[in-house]
Amino acid sequence: MKKITITMAIAAMLSSTVALSAQQSSAVQADIDAYQAYFLDRFSNVSLQGFSKGPYAMSDDKMMQFEAVMEMPPFEDLLEKGGELWEKPFANGNTFSSCFEEEPFLIRAAYPRWNAAKGKVDTLEQALVDCLVSNGEKKWGTGKGKHAWVAAHLTTLGEGTFINVIVPEGDEAALAAYNDGKRFYYAKRGQLNLSCANCHVGGAGMRARGNTLSPGLGQTTHFPVWRGKWAKSKGDGFGTIQRRYGGCNKQVRAKPFKRHKSQYDNLEFFHTAMSNGMEITGTEYRE
Numbered sequence: 001m002k003k004i005t006i007t008m009a010i011a012a013m014l015s016s017t018v019a020l021s022a023q024q025s026s027a028v029q030a031d032i033d034a035y036q037a038y039f040l041d042r043f044s045n046v047s048l049q050g051f052s053k054g055p056y057a058m059s060d061d062k063m064m065q066f067e068a069v070m071e072m073p074p075f076e077d078l079l080e081k082g083g084e085l086w087e088k089p090f091a092n093g094n095t096f097s098s099c100f101e102e103e104p105f106l107i108r109a110a111y112p113r114w115n116a117a118k119g120k121v122d123t124l125e126q127a128l129v130d131c132l133v134s135n136g137e138k139k140w141g142t143g144k145g146k147h148a149w150v151a152a153h154l155t156t157l158g159e160g161t162f163i164n165v166i167v168p169e170g171d172e173a174a175l176a177a178y179n180d181g182k183r184f185y186y187a188k189r190g191q192l193n194l195s196c197a198n199c200h201v202g203g204a205g206m207r208a209r210g211n212t213l214s215p216g217l218g219q220t221t222h223f224p225v226w227r228g229k230w231a232k233s234k235g236d237g238f239g240t241i242q243r244r245y246g247g248c249n250k251q252v253r254a255k256p257f258k259r260h261k262s263q264y265d266n267l268e269f270f271h272t273a274m275s276n277g278m279e280i281t282g283t284e285y286r287e
């Protein structure tokens, strides 16, 4: 086990060296520093990594409830199914891993990322769908079900790797996509006229309709999540980050955007960059 851990650590170091070969835009780094400093100052009893626990990081009672659920996670069977689907050969004999350059445990932290050739943001969830198509398989529905299980499998394999979204210095198109995501995050919308930041920056730690609002910092370390609420309504409880974006747009009575189009892809690019330096925790339970 120890040997494996060391090999993994070396592989992770190598991969981060490669990622670092593109230098982070200084404007983006300034945003990240300010965003993180805001939360670290305001919640001085929570560590940077601690923010990944979202609403549970806001109170000891809530954290105890979370830890109790995570001792016997209600989603283990589905996570296992995600692993089986990841390994299962397509009709042409290839598997999902044939579509990725990275070792499986490095895939989660490699996304979202700027694709300079295509001039757009690539997300892991879209890469999974593209992989099905390029192998002549039928597309899956996105956001939940099988699609979310496979993504959750990769998130769980990625536990302990670090978020490191790079907006390359000097790449105007990458910066424009990032700024588009940033504008989305701070734009008020819906009948309630609230932005993501109103609830998850200014409102972090406060109560809203029976929920404790999670801090925006660390919201992307553990997706897809398994939610009790989703398990009770549509599907089996699993949902990707972009499914969650749709839910949060609906909460303010705004029409959600389609998943895996520029609006949510750029939002995911910005939103994930704000958590640079945080560890992927593996898939987690949420209420």
Ligand code: HEC
Pocket: 053, 054, 055, 185, 194, 195, 196, 197, 198, 199, 200, 208, 211, 212, 213, 214, 215, 219, 220, 225, 241, 244, 245, 248, 249, 251, 252, 267, 271, 286
């Ligand atoms: C009216 C307030 C409100 C607004 C506006 C809002 N959210 Fe949320 N959001 C919530 C509530 C309530 C939850 C469930 C409790 C929690 O985790 O914060 C939540 C949960 C989330 C989660 C899940 C966090 C986790 O760890 O499970 C993410 C991610 C998220 N919101 C992102 C966004 C983004 C991005 C936007 C803007 C598009 C947004 N939210 C707008 C209220 C809001």
